[in-house]
Amino acid sequence: MKLTTAIWFTGALKAIVLANQDDSISFEGFKVYRIDTSDQIADLKSTFADLFIIELNYNRHRDSLATIDVAVPPEHVAVFDALDFNTTILSRNLGADIATEGSLGNYPELDDDGVPGLSWFDSYHAYEDHVRYWADLQASFVNNSELIQVGYSFEGRPIQGIHLWGSSGKNSKPAVFFNGNVHAREWITSIVVEYLLYQIVTGYNKKDTAIQAALDNYDFYVLPVVNPDGFVYSQTTNRLWRKNRQTRDNTTAVGTDINRNWSVGFGGDGSSSNPSSETFSGYQPGDAPETAALMEFAQTLAVDKGIKLYIDWHSYAQVILLSYGYICDSFPKNIDRQISLAGETAVRIAQPYNTTFDYGPGCLVLYQSSGNGRDYMTDAAGAEFGWGIELRSTSYGFVLPADQILPSSVEIWEGMKYLWANM
Numbered sequence: 001m002k003l004t005t006a007i008w009f010t011g012a013l014k015a016i017v018l019a020n021q022d023d024s025i026s027f028e029g030f031k032v033y034r035i036d037t038s039d040q041i042a043d044l045k046s047t048f049a050d051l052f053i054i055e056l057n058y059n060r061h062r063d064s065l066a067t068i069d070v071a072v073p074p075e076h077v078a079v080f081d082a083l084d085f086n087t088t089i090l091s092r093n094l095g096a097d098i099a100t101e102g103s104l105g106n107y108p109e110l111d112d113d114g115v116p117g118l119s120w121f122d123s124y125h126a127y128e129d130h131v132r133y134w135a136d137l138q139a140s141f142v143n144n145s146e147l148i149q150v151g152y153s154f155e156g157r158p159i160q161g162i163h164l165w166g167s168s169g170k171n172s173k174p175a176v177f178f179n180g181n182v183h184a185r186e187w188i189t190s191i192v193v194e195y196l197l198y199q200i201v202t203g204y205n206k207k208d209t210a211i212q213a214a215l216d217n218y219d220f221y222v223l224p225v226v227n228p229d230g231f232v233y234s235q236t237t238n239r240l241w242r243k244n245r246q247t248r249d250n251t252t253a254v255g256t257d258i259n260r261n262w263s264v265g266f267g268g269d270g271s272s273s274n275p276s277s278e279t280f281s282g283y284q285p286g287d288a289p290e291t292a293a294l295m296e297f298a299q300t301l302a303v304d305k306g307i308k309l310y311i312d313w314h315s316y317a318q319v320i321l322l323s324y325g326y327i328c329d330s331f332p333k334n335i336d337r338q339i340s341l342a343g344e345t346a347v348r349i350a351q352p353y354n355t356t357f358d359y360g361p362g363c364l365v366l367y368q369s370s371g372n373g374r375d376y377m378t379d380a381a382g383a384e385f386g387w388g389i390e391l392r393s394t395s396y397g398f399v400l401p402a403d404q405i406l407p408s409s410v411e412i413w414e415g416m417k418y419l420w421a422n423m
């Protein structure tokens with residue numbers, strides 16, 4: 001179909017959103033479609049800017065045309081179907097998927113070493129339980145870690161996590177810096193990052209030589225939830241919320257995309273100056289307090305021992321994203337080495353369950369995105385490897401059943417062990 005038709009349905013789809021009794025959004029009857037965009041993704045995206053249609057993900061496949069996934073409310077499914085996009089249906093009822101995803105779990109018992117049990121990874125969890133989890137994990141590894149706090153979210157929640165180090169003591173090695181759950185609805189990211197922490201802490205205590213080597217070579221700085229306000233909102237009100245919860249003057253739109261608010265490439269293609277957009281960059285680099293805190297923290301790491309590896313954790317495209325996202329025809333100096341490492345990491349990720357991860361510069365393998373964290377780390381914080389990893393799953397999307405938390409964690413653990421030993 002022609003995009004002029006798409007512009008017409010922009011007006012038709014201003015939806016009345018149904019709420020549950022507790023004011024959370026009901027996704028009962030929402031259908032999820034994958035639209036073949038005929039490679040006109042930027043045009044399609046602009047038509048979505050003011051819609052209630054929820055943009056989920058864009059994918060540019062190496063061997064086929066680009067696709068965009070969208071969730072459509074039930075009262076507009078007939079209108080949407082009549083538009084005759086080239087689509088496949090990913091979900092016939094998103095509300096049912098959310099029910100299958102499982103309710104937020106109970107806090108596990110601590111084992112004899114004071115570590116929360118593996119049952120933590122059987123379900124998703126409330127934000128306050130994540131905070132407790134970090135504290136318990138750190139307390140079980142007290143000689144080699146400390147809780148850290150890098151700043152505050154828009155609503156005043158601390159942005160926190162764990163700093164871990166090895167035999168040379170703290171602040172003695174280059175940094176491995178992980179950011180999880182920058183996008184609120186990507187729940188799998190924080191819990192997979194916590195699995196990495198769990199494996200590091202328990203493995204080091206058991207004198208696993210590979211884990212000892214990783215921690216002896218690098219200081220790890222791990223912030224599992226860098227967008228706490230959005231994460232909480234996605235748990236209480238709108239499961240598909242992406243941005244932070246920042247309000248601004250002269251608009252009722254809420255939220256800045258923290259991963260478009262970094263200073264490198266700020267405001268370029270693949271970000272929006274429209275506050276209603278899912279990729280709203282903000283008006284100035286770092287005018288989202290979460291990004292400002294992360295940029296400042298990255299600078300302290302950069303001038304201290306430097307940043308070896310940064311990974312910004314996302315879902316659900318199953319891809320290892322290298323710099324750059326903001327430009328498509330220029331690459332970091334060490335790009336050949338990065339591609340080789342990412343390819344070998346993808347091989348290790350695939351070993352347990354045959355989960356396929358693509359890899360390469362973000363602009364080439366996924367889509368252009370300006371003002372993102374990995375480009376900032378590469379160009380402004382001197383990171384040797386400024387990466388993003390999009391976790392599972394291309395078939396389930398953001399609402400991943402809880403029984404996939406452990407498999408997703410295990411495969412990434414395999415990839416990380418390889419990466420840390422070989423980078």
Ligand SMILES: [Zn+2]
Pocket residue numbers: 182183186313314315
């Ligand atoms: Zn994301």
